[in-house]
Amino acid sequence: MIELEALTKRFGAKTAVDNLSFQVKPGVVTGFLGPNGAGKSTTMRMMLDLDNPTSGTVRIDGKHYRDLSEPLKHIGALLDAKAMHGGRSAYNNLLCLAQSNRIPASRVGEVLDLVGLTAVAKKKSKGFSLGMGQRLGIAAALLGDPEILMFDEPVNGLDPEGILWIRNLMKGLAGEGRTVFVSSHLMSEMALTADHLIVIGQGKLLADMSMAEFIHQNSRSFVRLRSPQQEQLKDLLHAEGIAAAALPDSGALEVDGVASEQLGELAARHGIVLHELSPQRASLEEAFMRMTADSVEYQAHAPGAPAAGVGGQAGPADAPAWGAGAEATSKGGR
């Protein structure tokens, strides 16, 4: 359990973190989202007492970080994959951390095995790729078998196999009842991993809710229909007063605000054959974009491309065929 209370950090005139209060609860993977410059890293560093808060407090299991006698046994963190001495072997890098918190040396071998670095344990970490460095950082976080784990952009540099592995690892850790707090910019990864979300923008809390709730609140859902009797279906929907939008290329219909169950029953009553009846939910990416639209810092000018393509399904008009799904979902934003 991590508790933040009115945490604030100012760098000169700039307020990086502004009166932030939230709790990270055990048993679920909590995602920590926000645009660049939102104050995510600063917050995480203050959680570990690396940066001094201007005001406010962070408590780890009810204590201040500095009062934890052996902090690695309470909280393990991956902040920066490369935060190890390159001239030291992977094993020794972990050993000196273990010793400072009286963790038995045998645990070092265990975590190295867990992250798949046993074969390179004796190699200097200087020669590690970003992905291997990331695994080493994860091993360091797991060293004290802590109840709380914090990961900052854990999939950075990992290859797809590694991404899959860390995703399942985090879920497994949460499944054991641990507190897992993970920040990432990769919405598709977050959607697969996190159960709960904390979203900040410009240092302020924007949302603290479950993933499903977040997507529900910040995007629209609809049902896609496809039928060999499309004209009849259209007439039927019209007669029922249900608005349906036809998709230009695919011959599918999109219906807003009516549950798929109702539509299924309706079609069955009128003997219309459906070849598709799929409830669609917009992606986390789209939901996130809508929520944080105002707090983005380094806005780029898209060279010409219309601001489209949010969400998993759509592409700009010139996109290849595979992207020409449901544009209608994606003209989000402004």
Added chain:
Amino acid sequence: MTGPATLPDQPPEQDPPLPETRPHLGHALASEWTKMVSVRSTLWTLGALVLLVVGIGLLAVGETNDPTGFTNPPHTAAAVFGLLVGQVAVIVLGVLTVTSEYATGLIRTTLTAAPDRARVLTAKYLVFAAVAFTVVSASVAVVGIASMIAVDSPQAHQTAGEWLAALTGCLYITLLGVLGLAIGAVVRHSAGAIAVMLGLVTLPPVVGGMLTMWDSLTPLGNLIIRYNAPVAIMQMFGLPTSEVGGLPGNWAQLALIVAVAGAAVAGSYAVVGRRDV
């Protein structure tokens, strides 16, 4: 969401027309000049050099007001104390000119933009040498002129030949920096290259002194004592080190550093041209 497309659609080929021709050395020189003036390490190293040469130089000018203190050295001799320390700054700047690119990975961007590696390297040598020589000789000139103004004594003097010798000394120091750049380009590591250069500059007098202990090695020791950087610099600024008579001429000293730096430069072209970055 991306913002409104405030820029017109790419490509901006219409305006301004980007050059299609093969870039030449002049472009690389402009680029290296920008690189050199846009980092603070240049300011620090050259600032330290100026401060040391002018600061210690003026201090020495003040102290030598009594003309009997020295057996009539030229005015520019006052700069030599600062230069003996300041040469390190020149060497460090020379090394950093190239190793900072390797340390940050910028070298890959540079060589991707300009695959002709010799062109880039040549530009580095030219820009560094011009900057270093200008700053070193300007600092020396300041000390020399200050001394001419301050030291009012019939024995104080500065002939054209002595000005030329001082200028040769400045060139000598610049070439030490060029040597540092060449070594930096070969070893690609700032600390390593600086260590090698410091060794080259500081060890010969010590090693030479030791070699003279054994009779059979005394000639070699004496040779090393006569041909090394600190001795050469002192000599060119008119402060011959009296211990080992029979000093070589300034031109011999210069020829030696030109040969050594030239070999290192040639080596750097060969290595950088072929090596995987």
Added chain:
Amino acid sequence: MIEAVGLTKRFGAKTAVDQLSFQVRPGHVTGFLGPNGSGKSTTMRMILGLDQPTSGQVTINGRPFRELGNAQRNVGALLDAKAVHGGRRARTHLLSIAQLSGIPEKRVDEVLAVVGLQDVARRRTKGFSLGMGQRLGIATALLGDPRVLLFDEPVNGLDPEGILWVRNLMRQLASEGRTVFVSSHLMSEMALTADHLIVIGRGRLLADMGTQEFIAHNSAGFARVRAAGNDQDGRKALAAALTAAGGRVLQEPDGALRVTGLELPHISDLAHGVGVRLWELSPHRASLEEAYMRMTQSSVEYTSTEDPRAELWEPDPLALPAWEDGAAAPEVPQDGFFAPPPPGAGGKPFLMPGSAAELAGTAGTAPNNPEDTR
């Protein structure tokens, strides 16, 4: 156009790139995939003349990189976002690179605006975040307005807004007829961005085909079918009919059926045949991630079978199930169908059979979750 012919690079005894031949064509975004250590970076470096091939050659528009007249006008590359001198300001960094090829200063301000760094142009890059560094790297690549662009992990460190921007930028560049070659480990991004894929493993070419084709070849989609109500009998009858028709049926925790090997219209007809009303009949495309995993499973370097993490992803369908032989996937009828599933559903196939607990765990995040009923 980038063309590699028999490209090989050995480091001592280790062959990093082995007889690689491929073409990257203009007008497309070509994705470059492979596990860590498969030789992707080495290949990119050889394309850019930074590493010398041991044998073979790679040309850009017909000429080796180092013989191009004006390199920046032909090729722009982003290799490493942090490859800038931290003590230099963003604008002077770009300027120094631009001057190498005589590119006018005005262009520097243009590209800074394109990547959205105009406000920090005069800040030293030491204080830049990885995302800002990435934007600066992209600006460097765009300086010469080149016809060929190479990006190595361009979205690393970018925030969602930046990721979206890069995605659109690359498509835009390709639609202008440029050659865009992108390497990335993020399958969900690649599925959204690349229309052609080159996959390598252990230095060898594994695949060179369209993204759509790649997914079709290496994975299977499925359909999710939910009978009206929670009518047990109807579901059983439907499952029986589907199995009889040659489909493979798995039950999901919320009572829906996961059907592979049958087309949607066929499922619809079968349901009609047994008199079951449907509340959901939705196509699910397998993700690029899954397709990629299948293809590269033998060429991953840092994985070990005795490794406990293997257990963590054992349940995924890497071991080809029997029904795969029928290759139902390519026959999927709808064209809109190729749109990769929204990220919420993207990895779902992974959690397929085996572990019901995991399925329950993710059901809440899937787009078609039971909450829709309520």
Added chain:
Amino acid sequence: MSFPAVLRSEWTKIRTVASTVWTLAAAAVVTVGMSALLCVFLNSQFENMPKEQQLAFDPTASSFAGMSLGQAAVIVFGVLVVGTEYSTGMIRTSLAAVPRRGSFLAGKLLVATALALAVGLVTSFVSFFTGQALLGEHSIGIGEPNVLRAVFGAGLYMAVIALFAMGLTMVLRSSMLALGILLPFVFLLSPILGSVDATQKVAYFFPNVAGSRIMQTVPAVLDGSEPPYGPWGGFGIMAAWAALAVVAGYAVLRKRDA
């Protein structure tokens, strides 16, 4: 937080990087080797030296003469022990593991200084006995007045100069910057200032100049430039510099964001 655990951890840190071995070995080898060479030289040239130099001859200090060069390696050792924490980013991992800045700093400095002291003492004794053996008839015994103090002092000198380097690096948080200041300071600035009469008095209070007084057994009266302190006074000045650097380093570590 148990302090022995921190010490153990710091000991592992220090013994598992190659630079520790290299720098300390270089310090020992350079000191012993250079001193030995100098002693051989002095022994053979003694008769040719001017009378006043013969009178002022300090056989003890001569057998440590190599330390003037060997201390460079000790300084590099001290700088790297602290500096690599910052350059690699390890400092964040370390402070997350040992959040109390005082424990962290004390553990690191204690281990590194103790190691430098051990190496320094071994070096000074080996250097002394080697040097005396080579000095032949001009040698001095360890039982003579002040000699044992000088030999111990040489070891202490190495430990304290390392401590000074560590403290300074803690303040600057960069190896490059620390080396850039320390090496020119010790090897260029202090000898140059020391050789000019006007500035010599300033140079007397530099840590390396003041500290090296403890290695001498013969006062340098003859050239008329006796520093205004005794051997222990000089050592005290050096220790005060080191203490100042460490306190400043601690203040920086406490106050600044890691």
